[in-house]
């Protein structure tokens with residue numbers, strides 16, 4: 167609380183990183199910056215001007231977007247495509263030149279830039295984290311202000327460890343009640359985006375609150391915060407609690423001994439004060455959420471799995487009707503068709519939204535009930551997730567069900583590493599974006615949870631997971 171005025175966690179984080187304000191923008195101190203291969207442009211820009219990274223120990227680079235997910239024995243030099251190979255090698259070279267910590271392709275902790283930092287304890291409550299990827303909002307799950315930024319903003323951060331930002335409005339989304347059987351954090355966030363729309367949080371930083379959020383583990387919270395950007399909010403966060411501290415404690419970068427106790431004192435003061443006011447409030451009843459799938463070309467085009475494809479002809483608003491017609495045309499679907507009748511060509515279980523160990527456990531639980539009817543890939547989010555899954559025998563469950571078990575990376579979430587759909591192919595995917603061409607030119611994406619993806623794999627069409635795990 168500042169004086170007698172109750173503050174939101176968003177306000178507290180903002181104030182603790184604010185340096186000065188000029189023409190409505192604030193210069194903010196950045197604690198942690200996360201780079202990937204596309205951040206090469208920032209490294210190159212800085213290099214050309216002869217500048218150095220101001221605080222290289224606070225910058226972390228990841229080879230994830232471009233790395234292949236099979237055939238990695240020869241390391242980066244063995245990547246067959248020269249364009250992809252150069253992105254991976256050039257980032258590694260630049261990271262070494264600038265002295266930033268690199269989780270490169272051969273690193274034993276290699277993985278996706280939103281999965282490895284929490285695993286390593288780099289992400290801690292109260293930080294201002296920026297990353298050269300929209301889904302940096304993931305780290306809000308720890309009570310961080312976490313923004314995705316472009317390469318030029320990243321270069322500014324590298325040179326100054328600061329960033330100009332306009333203060334967002336504060337929005338609280340309160341979700342109470344029990345999630346039903348077969349309903350996960352992914353279903354929750356898809357249902358929320360369907361409710362508030364892809365621009366429902368534009369201009370706002372979201373605080374997720376309520377009993378449902380508190381009951382989620384850290385991995386589920388990361389899934390929810392990850393997709394905040396898909397509702398228009400660049401930031402989505404959750405106040406830290408005992409689950410957060412238990413997750414962070416003992417990880418390589420976490421504070422130790424006395425520093426840990428001091429850090430805890432600060433973290434416990436981060437939660438929004440009683441009586442703090444928000445610019446916007448939204449509520450959602452968790453009990454109303456069913457396993458969910460998208461049918462269209464934005465995450466807002468999501469429906470309960472027992473729903474039917476919408477009919478644009480009954481929509482009065484011209485713009486909305488045209489949007490639905492475009493979506494139906496791209497997705498090659500008929501109005502009124504049951505979602506469960508949508509046949510698939512591929513299934514992808516991976517990405518920074520849903521490739522953590524709990525996600526793979528959920529998918530494996532379903533995979534035990536059948537054999538894949540379509541090509542199905544499981545791409546763990548990091549080497550640590552991969553090792554843990556193998557120690558638990560999940561890889562065997564997947565391969566016995568006919569799923570392919572691959573190496574960590576972004577893979578078919580963004581389809582720039584050589585893993586992509588063929589034109590017209592239809593995929594159930596645990597990733598975060600179903601935009602046109604996202605998983606490859608002409609590819610069609612249906613966003614689902616890991617359990618729903620595994621169910622779709624063994625049926626060959628979108629399926630209600632509750633019919634498989636009764």
Ligand code: SF4
Pocket residue numbers: 230231278279280299300301517518519575576579580597598
């Ligand atoms: S998995 Fe997808 S959203 Fe996540 S970091 Fe990679 S490309 Fe970005």
